[in-house]
Amino acid sequence: MSASATSSGPARTLLVLGGLALACAALFMLIEVNGPWDFVLPFRGRKVATALLVGYAVAVSTVLFQTVTGNRVLTPAIMGFDYLYVLIQTCLVFLLGSTAVAGLDPRLLFGAEVAIMVAFSTLLHGWLFGVARGSVHLLLLTGVVMGVLFRSLSSFIQRVIDPNEFVFLQDRFFASFNNPEHELLLLSAGLTLGVSVLGLRLLRTCDVLVLGREAAINLGVDYERTVSWVLALVAILVAVSTALVGPVTFLGLLVANLAYAVMRTHKHAFVLPAAALVAAIALVAGQLVLERVFRLDTSPRVIIEFVGGAVFIAMLMRKATR
Amino acid sequence: MIEAEKVTRRYGETVVVDGVTLRLPVGGITSIIGPNGAGKSTLLSMVSRVLPMSSGAVRVDGLDVTTTPGDVLARRLAILRQDNHITARLTVRDLVTFGRYPHSRGRPTVQDREHVERAIEHMGLGPLAGRFLDELSGGQRQRAFVAMVLCQDTDHVLLDEPLNGLDLKHAVSMMRQLRHAADTLGKSFVLVLHDINFASCYSDHIVAMREGKVAFQGRPEDIMRPDVLRAIYELDISVQQIDGDWIATHYR
Numbered sequence: 044m045s046a047s048a049t050s051s052g053p054a055r056t057l058l059v060l061g062g063l064a065l066a067c068a069a070l071f072m073l074i075e076v077n078g079p080w081d082f083v084l085p086f087r088g089r090k091v092a093t094a095l096l097v098g099y100a101v102a103v104s105t106v107l108f109q110t111v112t113g114n115r116v117l118t119p120a121i122m123g124f125d126y127l128y129v130l131i132q133t134c135l136v137f138l139l140g141s142t143a144v145a146g147l148d149p150r151l152l153f154g155a156e157v158a159i160m161v162a163f164s165t166l167l168h169g170w171l172f173g174v175a176r177g178s179v180h181l182l183l184l185t186g187v188v189m190g191v192l193f194r195s196l197s198s199f200i201q202r203v204i205d206p207n208e209f210v211f212l213q214d215r216f217f218a219s220f221n222n223p224e225h226e227l228l229l230l231s232a233g234l235t236l237g238v239s240v241l242g243l244r245l246l247r248t249c250d251v252l253v254l255g256r257e258a259a260i261n262l263g264v265d266y267e268r269t270v271s272w273v274l275a276l277v278a279i280l281v282a283v284s285t286a287l288v289g290p291v292t293f294l295g296l297l298v299a300n301l302a303y304a305v306m307r308t309h310k311h312a313f314v315l316p317a318a319a320l321v322a323a324i325a326l327v328a329g330q331l332v333l334e335r336v337f338r339l340d341t342s343p344r345v346i347i348e349f350v351g352g353a354v355f356i357a358m359l360m361r362k363a364t365r
Numbered sequence: 366m367i368e369a370e371k372v373t374r375r376y377g378e379t380v381v382v383d384g385v386t387l388r389l390p391v392g393g394i395t396s397i398i399g400p401n402g403a404g405k406s407t408l409l410s411m412v413s414r415v416l417p418m419s420s421g422a423v424r425v426d427g428l429d430v431t432t433t434p435g436d437v438l439a440r441r442l443a444i445l446r447q448d449n450h451i452t453a454r455l456t457v458r459d460l461v462t463f464g465r466y467p468h469s470r471g472r473p474t475v476q477d478r479e480h481v482e483r484a485i486e487h488m489g490l491g492p493l494a495g496r497f498l499d500e501l502s503g504g505q506r507q508r509a510f511v512a513m514v515l516c517q518d519t520d521h522v523l524l525d526e527p528l529n530g531l532d533l534k535h536a537v538s539m540m541r542q543l544r545h546a547a548d549t550l551g552k553s554f555v556l557v558l559h560d561i562n563f564a565s566c567y568s569d570h571i572v573a574m575r576e577g578k579v580a581f582q583g584r585p586e587d588i589m590r591p592d593v594l595r596a597i598y599e600l601d602i603s604v605q606q607i608d609g610d611w612i613a614t615h616y617r
Contacts, residue, residue, distance in 0.1 A: 113452050247471030253453040254463060257415045257446050262517070263439025263467045309453040 053306050053313040060305075060320040067327040068095075075335065089228065091327060096232055097284045097291070098298070098322030103239075104280035105295030106302065106311070106318050107273050110252050112183065115303070116358060118295045121183065123190025124281040125290035127163055130193045131156050133200045133212060141211040149226050157234070157282040164278035165271070215289065231283045238279050245272060249311045293351020298322040300358065366391050367412060367442075367521060367555070372421035374407050381407045383577035384421070393547050393569035394554045398561055398588075400598055403574040405557045406447065406525050412555075413444035413523050425521060439467035443517040446525045449510050451498060457509045458494045461485055464516030484516035487542055489535075503530035511539065515546070523555045528563065536560075540567045565589045566610045573597045586611055 072087050108119045119125070135144050135152075144152075167182060167189075201209055248269050251259050260266050284291065302318035329346055367389040374382040382404040389395050397405045410416035412423050414430040423430045425442050443464075451460075461484050465477040473481070485494050488508045498506055507530050514522060527543075528536045544567050546552050558564045564571055564585070571588040573581040581593055588594070589611035594602040602615040 109452075113450075115452055247466075250471060251463060251466055253455075254451060255449070257410075257444075258449065258463075260415050260435060261413065261439065261444050261514075262463060263434075263436035265435050303454075307454065309455055309459060 053308050053310070053317075056305055057313060057316055057320070060317055060324070064320045064323045064327070067324050067331065071327050071331045089225070090330060092232070093228060093287055094326035094330060095323050096228070096235060097288050098294075098326045099319040100231075100235060100280040100284040100287075101291055101295045102298045102302070102318035102322040103315055104277045104284070105299045106315055107249065108277050108295075109299060110249050110311070111270050111273050111277075113253070113255055115300060116296065116355065117183070118293075118299075119277050119281045120290065120295070121190060122164075122167070122186030123193045124160065124164070124278060125285045126190055126193040126197060127160055128156060128282060128285040129290065130197045131159055132215060133197045133204075136208050136212055137200050137204055141208045145211075149224055150230055153227060153230055153282075153286055156286065157279055160278045160282045161275050164274045167274075227286060231287055234279065235283055238276050242272075242276050245269065245276075246311050246315075249273065250309060253309050291347055293355060294322060294325070294347050297347070297351045297354050298325060300354065366424075366426060367553075368424045369408070369412060370422045370424075372408065372411055372423060373419045374404070374411060374416070375419045380577055382411065385574075385577070385579055387572065387579060387582075389553070389555060389572075390570055392551055392553055394543060394556065394567055395570040395572060396556050396558045396564035396568040397572045397574060398558055398564050398597070399574035399580070404577040405574050408574070409444065409523050409525050409555065409557055410446065413442060414438065415444060415446065436467060439517070439519075441519050442521040442523065443514045443519040444523040444525070445510055445514045445527065447529060449506075454497050454499065456495055456497055457490055457501070457512075458485065460498060460509050461490075461494075461512045461516050464513040464518075467517060480516050480518060484512040487515065488512040489538065504532060504535055507531060508535065508539070519552075521553050521555070525557045526559065527556060528558065528560060536563065543567070561589070561594070561615075562610075562612050565612065589613060 068091050071091060072084065076083050105118050108122075109115050109117055132144075139147075167185065170182075170185070201212060204212070248264055251262050251264050252266075252269065252273075254262070256266055259269075298318045298321040301321045302314050305321075306313050306317045308314065325347075333346070367387075369385055369387040369389075372382060372385045372387075373380065381402075385404075385408060397409070399405050407416065411418045411421075412425075412430070414423075414435070418431070425433075425438065428438065428441070430438060458481065461481050462473055462477070464484065465473050465480060469477045485491060488511060490505070490508055490512060493501060493505060493509075498509065501509065507527070511524065511527055514524065524543075527539060531539060540563055543554050543556070547554055556564075556568075565588075566585075568585055571582065571585055572579055573588055573593070575597055580597055581588055589604050591602055591604055594600070594604070594613060594615075598615075600615060602613045604611055604613050606612070
């Protein structure tokens with residue numbers, strides 16, 4: 044069993060996944076074109092770009108989060124990251140009103156939201172390494188409680204808010220690939236690219252994190268700093284995906300576990316792109332089915348949560364029987 | 366040389382390790398023995414910077430473990446703790462390759478791969494190298510983890526109960542391999558052991574801990590005496606010399 048034999052397997056799988064993703068994107072762009080090409084192509088291209096970006100953000104953030112927590116049924120959603128975003132939006136509309144929020148510079152708004160989310164995650168692990176003495180379980184428990192808090196606060200405010208404002212909010216949170224704002228898309232793409240380049244040097248360190256805290260420290264990893272960086276990356280990526288299409292809880296769980304299953308390696312250099320490609324395929328193909336088969340009668344979130352929920356239950360059942 | 370100075374660990378009011386000052390000799394095998402809750406594993410964790418100290422200082426070859434960068438220490442000192450749980454599916458070879466991380470930063474060279482294969486052979490894992498960890502027995506997994514730590518190729522190797530889950534044959538072969546590595550490669554091993562007869566037969570130096578403090582230390586023949594063992598374990602233990610080794614019988 045030589046080195047090339049062990050690494051060509053995952054590389055080939057990546058190529059296949061890449062091909063599939065390309066095919067899905069091409070199919071989505073090119074079938075049933077009933078209008079002028081110079082309108083249809085950019086219009087659909089933007090949807091595909093959104094799907095790719097969201098898929099990447101959700102997949103990478105979930106895999107990294109699972110690496111740090113050493114648990115494969117968790118997603119950043121459990122830390123309340125996505126509902127923090129919802130809460131921020133809800134508070135804004137509640138305080139300023141929908142017309143004012145719609146009038147705000149989206150770049151400024153997005154920047155502020157990302158900053159708040161990163162600050163929140165920094166606060167959480169500052170606490171983690173101080174009071175909780177590095178216990179990831181305590182961090183998670185706090186995250187779950189915070190998540191519930193954010194969710195209840197948002198739904199409370201949404202109940203007392205003007206119904207018209209509520210419709211405005213709901214429109215923003217319901218996962219949809221149909222109305223990506225051009226500015227937001229560009230900004231998100233830039234931000235994602237930026238943090239990915241920064242995160243590249245953590246790639247091999249992340250492999251070591253899989254061994255757990257003590258073994259990672261033994262191998263010379265600066266554990267606290269690495270985990271803080273990774274969680275900040277996760278916060279930014281979750282902000283990107285939630286800003287673009289709203290909370291997509293189960294998509295990450297789904298694609299991360301599919302990626303582990305098809306790649307059969309622990310190396311993030313393979314797992315991360317695989318998860319991103321699986322997510323891209325799922326989103327583009329899902330959107331294709333949604334538009335051409337269901338004629339836009341349902342939301343992609345319904346499908347994602349349905350399939351994701353089923354997979355989640357299947358995983359739990361399998362763990363329970365083992 | 367590993368030096369601990371007034372090392373203390375508290376959890377709230379409870380003192381688990383109480384002002385331990387210790388100089389561990391260079392080369393050879395040092396065993397730490399003592400009853401449950403004596404603070405053996407906690408001391409080992411603090412020496413290897415996995416657990417922060419409440420107070421005190423530890424120096425490894427003159428380097429303070431709390432201030433020296435982790436990657437510098439990782440090339441001098443390796444530790445294996447009990448209860449290693451991994452969620453990812455790794456093969457034995459993947460795991461052992463991690464031992465080279467401090468040297469190769471995750472890009473193993475040809476020499477690194479030779480180190481890995483040698484460590485796998487050493488621990489008798491050759492036929493299992495391609496197997497996934499969750500397909501192995503507890504003892505085989507334990508040997509794989511020890512192989513990873515040996516592969517790190519550090520001067521100091523700290524093992525917390527390395528014989529955990531090993532059958533007689535593999536326990537003996539593990540101790541022989543450690544003895545061999547200590548004698549031929551000049552490495553220093555510090556082991557937490559529960560089997561005092563293994564400690565007696567294979568160690569150069571034994572440290573006996575009790576209630577967070579070092580109760581006794583010395584050569585095996587100094588520790589393997591009924592009065593000393595009684596003070597450590599609160600148990601009447603008779604000691605016999607068999608083929609030049611001091612053997613305690615404590616089964617009745």
